[in-house]
Amino acid sequence: MNQRIFVFEFITGGGLAGQPLPGSLAREGRLMRDALLRDAADIAGAELVTLHDARLEAPLPDSIAVANEAGAFDTAFDAALAAADAALIVAPETGDLLVTLAARVEASGSRLLGCDAASCRVATSKSRTARVLAEAGVAVLLHYSDADALPDILGAWVVKPDDGAGCDGLQCLVNRAAAARALRAAGPHHIAQPWLDGEARSMNLLCARGRAALLSVNRQVLEHRGERVRLSALAVGAVDATPQHAALAQRIAAAVPGLLGPVGVDFIETEDGPVVVEINPRMSTSACALRAATGLNLVAATLSAARDGTLPSTDAPRPHTLTLEAHEETV
Known part of the structure; x- marks a missing residue:
């Protein structure tokens, strides 16, 4: 039985329509998207649905182009979901993007080939x-959100967004006092962590x-x-x-x-x-x-x-x- 699989990667798939498209993010996104499309294409009976930012080359002949304008992405994403039996989503964690897209797949009736919205939220x-x-x-890395309550732990500290991915937005500070200053300047939704050897x-x-x-x-x-x-x-x-x-x-x-x-x-x-x-x-x-x-x-x-x-x-x-x-x- 044929199965239509929506393979979606946020950066290359038009998620930044109407916004600047950083080349480094596009390259990394293309790497993930193309790996998934290659794997999906090797599944017997699979038909592929995907989106691409109109500023980028289409990965498949029938890939849906997302115009570089506000609102274009949501329309294209919903259309692709409606045409698919299952969806595999890759998106940044920042700003609840991944949570929101997972929830949209769940609400659509298509099978979500990935972590559910509740686990993404965690x-x-x-x-x-x-x-x-x-x-x-x-065992987990210690974290603190109150700049006035950082424990007196010697050595370097790190300040970063609570919802960032990897090293995005990460600052490495020389000591606790510098971390407290950086945490205050960063504002809400950031955390400080002692550097762990x-x-x-x-x-x-x-x-x-x-x-x-x-x-x-x-x-x-x-x-x-x-x-x-x-x-x-x-x-x-x-x-x-x-x-x-x-x-x-x-x-x-x-x-x-x-x-x-x-x-x-x-x-x-x-x-x-x-x-x-x-x-x-x-x-x-x-x-x-x-x-x-x-x-x-x-x-x-x-x-x-x-x-x-x-x-x-x-x-x-x-x-x-x-x-x-x-x-x-x-x-």
């Missing part, structure tokens, strides 16, 4: 994520509503530029997965049972074990290398997880490095 907030995981006994890593999971398959453990290459920190490269599958990593994946899936499909987890590998920084309740950039690293078709695996809870088994990944560009020119 995972898109670092503070909510930390509370939920801590209650489940998972260890290696920045991430995990790619494939979740099935309460359970998870650990697909890869990755090394993150961070570039420090004064107070700013940038993720410059991802070494996907470069770290051997341990039983501790696998147990962490299961505990996260159990703590946030609405997680479905590809999910990313950022963590710090410390001497005492992994400490979770955030959950990305969607496909992340590192997952673009999973087909090459493991042979896994992410879209097919997500369909199986959504249909009957089946989780994939994969061999140890072959490491692949993704280099991320820092240019910010607009398209």
Whole structure:
């Protein structure tokens, strides 16, 4: 039986219609979109629906162009949803974008091939994520939102948006006093965290509503530029997965049972074990290398997880490095 799958990535799919389109975001979005479209195209009987910002090249001959004007995106997104049996959504967590789009898919009657709106609402907030995981006994990075109540912890601190992704908007400060000043200046919906020594890593999971398959453990290459920190490269599958990593994946899936499909987890590998920084309740950039690293078709695996809870088994990944560009020119 044919199945029409709406594959949508926010940046390349017209989500910024009527706004500037940063070239670096478009490149990263294209990387994720094209990986998903390739996987979906390999599914027998699948028909693909997708959108593209009219300022960008169409990824498929029948891709729907979203004009660069206010209101064009909502009309095109609803039309694509109406034409699809299922939808796989990749969108930023910022400003509840991912939560809102997941809820729109749920309300449309199409099958959501991804985390439900409720779990996205937890995972898109670092503070909510930390509370939920801590209650489940998972080690999480400390966070504070009151600049006048930061504990007297020596060393560097970080200030960042509570709903940011990765290093977006992150400031690295020399001490607690500088962090307090930065937190006051940043305003609401920001948090401060003491810098934790260890290696920045991430995990790619494939979740099935309460359970998870650990697909890869990755090394993150961070570039420090004064107070700013940038993720410059991802070494996907470069770290051997341990039983501790696998147990962490299961505990996260159990703590946030609405997680479905590809999910990313950022963590710090410390001497005492992994400490979770955030959950990305969607496909992340590192997952673009999973087909090459493991042979896994992410879209097919997500369909199986959504249909009957089946989780994939994969061999140890072959490491692949993704280099991320820092240019910010607009398209």
